[in-house]
Amino acid sequence: MPAIRCSGLVKRYADVVAVAGLDLTVATGECFGLLGPNGAGKTTTIEILEGLTEPDAGDVELLGMRWGGGGAADRALRERLGIQLQETQLADKLTVAETVRLFRSFYTSSHTVDEVLGLVELEEKRAAWVGKLSGGQKQRLAVACALVSRPELLFLDEPTTGLDPQSRRQLWEVIGRFRAAGGTVLLTTHYMEEAERLCDRVAIMDHGKGIALGTPRELIASLGAEHVVEFALADGAGRAPTPEELAALPGVQAVRPGPDRTALTVAAVHRAVPALLGLLERRGAELSMLATHHATLEDVFVSLTGRQLRDA
């Protein structure tokens, strides 16, 4: 039995379709990522799954149960879930321990306050007011409130958005420990690095639809090449090569012209780059920028939508 199964999810708001027919299956023990730019429908999707938003159409099944209108059955399902919401601000004037204890009181079976503070490494802050915590500590506290119920299924909505790299890595470790203990995770993010690092599988969302699904490796492999070469030309010098000319270069799989730079997906950097430089020299064009990197999920998103993820 999958941990999450949903099909045909649709959610419309007054003037926008937030989710336009989404199917997902998340296996027990899996870490599944919903990826996409802001406004892609990730939060609406996760809140429908969490039973906080009523879908206009579609079917949701969590841990073999369905949401049923707020009664005892729903509470029984909520006992088994851990939820962190994107925008929640916990009460500033309660301490860390008081906050965890409050959330703990809602569940019949749960970790002790000390256990869960240990899980998120906030023991030293147990007597501090929530308002005095750093952004990363607040986020770990939010995850602590989600973990306190010993959930089987953990929902995290952009858990690391706005955090510094160190805080982000600390949260990744928390998630890693939860998974190591057999938990299932569904998270949303717009950090590709995070998805590649944490997720067994990802679904890339855009305009309320899933546009790609697979392991990060599969998705990157679908580009047909593992490297990306980006370059930009200095103004006014020579004639820029056309996309057709670039595509004809050895080792180049795809060409994505952009407003300020052109990206080439290439199988072999050592063959494509000298060829590119030779072409530019023949044209008399001058480079203002040249960079190469391993292909990422970001490149997958760009190749699917033609837009950058961050500013899409």
Place this chain on the structure above:
Amino acid sequence: MRDHPLVQLTLARMREFYREPEAIFWVFGFPLVLAFALGIAFRNRGPGELKIAVLRAPGDSVIAAALDRSPALAAAVLDSGEARTQLRTGRIALLVVPGDPLVYRYDSTRTESRLARLEADDALQRARGRPDGASVRDERVTEPGSRYIDFLIPGLLGMNLMGSGLWGVGFSVVQARTKKLLKRFMATPMRRSHYLLSFILSRLLFLFLEIAALVGFGWLMFGVGVRGSFGALALITVLGALSFAGLGMLVASRARTIEAVSGLMNLVMLPMWILSGTFFSYARFPDAMQPFVKALPLTALNDALRAVMIDGTGLVRLGAPLAIVAGWGAVSLGIALKIFRWR
């Protein structure tokens, strides 16, 4: 037991309250400051000496001397320009113009002026030899219960119950909603009834402190007693607190922002601050308004509180005002639960 959600929610409510120094001041300090200031300003010191004047003219000094002999009057002799100004600005209550006949110039709509006219006439007639027909003796009483402070303390109690009920519930609910904390709670198995009950419980716990502070202060500073039973007083305040908590829940049931709920609160409270007889008797409003004024929950609560504290009335005879208070609470809470926005 300590880990029952209702206990934890109530504790969270109370912690958030007492860790907010401003809230402490508005709930506990402010009513005391108000009671103190008003109690001092309107303390019963009697009317004192009334300031009057005699217009400078032949014979003025004789008249002024006769007037000064009355303990209730202080007379000065003034030129006509100065006299006119002082009379107009109310610094003197009455101007006596010497002559035959004597002229009393005063504003007959001012209580002080009419009093001054009676005193002045009495003093002058006696000075001219009018005999007193009967012998009299003054017996002065200052009855606790009839002073302004006795009227004020129950009113402040009622106003405080309204304010802390509406703010205490309404503000916290809307704050939890804007911070998406309400939504976060909805993502747990928490029972909604526990959430709402925690507000009522924390209100009741603070209520006793509020009442003790205000009633204790009135008693220590001004000797304002409670003539009726403390049991009746406690019951009425509990009912009042519950009723205004219900009203607070209604006011907060839909609002998404602090600004919106603050506006609604003032809309609800402002008419009652003025109309419900907190600082002065609502009998001053025209007859046509009386049914409306009496239907307000704060009016009914103030009436009941005064009946117990000043007159010592028993609960049985307070059925009508208490029914109004309870009715407001029950209807508000009923509507609030129907339309409450849980996210």
